[in-house]
Structures are given as structure tokens and as C-alpha cells.
Amino acid sequence: MSDHSERDLLRELFPETAxxxxxxxRAPQDTVGLYPVADGRLALVSGAQLAEFTPLDPKGNxxxxxxxxxxxxxxxxxAVYRVVVGARRSRYLTLCLNTEACQQRAGKSGVQTLAERIFPIESPYVE
Incomplete structure (x- = not known):
């Protein structure tokens, strides 16, 4: 029985093919971003976590x-958005409507900082 797997042999003998x-x-990079979804809502994705931002009706000028x-x-x-972060707990954020340009201005570190403010989301159900 051989101590080498097929993967090891390919890496050793044919590195480009491997x-x-x-x-x-390399370890896969975590996905972090803010994406528009239906009805004006936004989805914040950070790795395997997902938060949904719901726009509130505009009041004032x-x-x-x-x-x-x-x-x-x-x-x-x-617009002002609400995101549920736990049982009977919400966060309110103001975000640009043009999310793509907003994320470019903020950069990856800005989006990561926003994700750290929102995540982890607790269970929305009271036990």
C-alpha cells in the first residue's frame, strides 16, 4: 500500500496540472459585500452569514x-434601513441607494467594519 495519494503524486510530478x-x-477568501435584492432591500453577506436590510419609509427632508x-x-x-439582529432587537443604518458606488468609496475595510457591527446575528426567536 502506497503512502502517497494521487493528489500528492500530481503535485510532485505535474505541478501545473495539480x-x-x-x-x-490557498484558503478561500471570505465573501464580504452588500447586494441589492427585491423591493429595495439589501443583503449583507459576510462568509456564511447573511443579514437583510429593510428600507424604512422616508420621513422628513x-x-x-x-x-x-x-x-x-x-x-x-x-435611505434608512432596519436589520433585525436578535429577538426584539434591531439596528438602524443609513446607506446610500447606489450601493455599488458606496462600497467602492468605503473600500473592503469599510464593508468589513459594517459587517462586524451587524454580525453575529442572534436567533430571532425568544426561547
Whole structure:
């Protein structure tokens, strides 16, 4: 019985083929991002975690400060969102309506910081 697997032999003898078949061996990067979904809602994804942001009806006409990119926006360019983070607990955030441009301004570290404020989400049910 051999001490070497097929994968080990391919990596040793044919490294390019092994990279094509099995990848380069690096750990996969966590996915972090804010994505628009139906009805104006947004989904924040961080690895295997998911949070849904629900827009609130606009009230007033004052400018809003985006919690992600930290730009001040008019009511037509930003909205207030609610995300449920636990049983009877919600967080309220102001975000730009153009999420793609907002994420570019904030950068990956800005989106990661937002995810750290939201996650981990507790069970929404009271035990």
C-alpha cells in the first residue's frame, strides 16, 4: 500500500496540472459585500452569514449621513434601513441607494467594519 495519494503524486510530478485540478492550495477568501435584492432591500453577506436590510419609509427632508462610506447625501440618494439582529432587537443604518458606488468609496475595510457591527446575528426567536 502506497503512502502517497494521487493528489500528492500530481503535485510532485505535474505541478501545473495539480493547480488546474485542485487549485493553488490557498484558503478561500471570505465573501464580504452588500447586494441589492427585491423591493429595495439589501443583503449583507459576510462568509456564511447573511443579514437583510429593510428600507424604512422616508420621513422628513433632511440630509442623511451614510454609515458605510461616510458621505452626506440628500433624501433622494440615501435611505434608512432596519436589520433585525436578535429577538426584539434591531439596528438602524443609513446607506446610500447606489450601493455599488458606496462600497467602492468605503473600500473592503469599510464593508468589513459594517459587517462586524451587524454580525453575529442572534436567533430571532425568544426561547
Amino acid at each position: 493547480r488546474e485540478l485542485f487549485g493553488d492550495g 433632511k440630509a442623511l449621513h451614510c454609515d458605510l462610506c461616510h458621505y452626506t447625501r440628500s433624501r433622494s440618494e440615501a
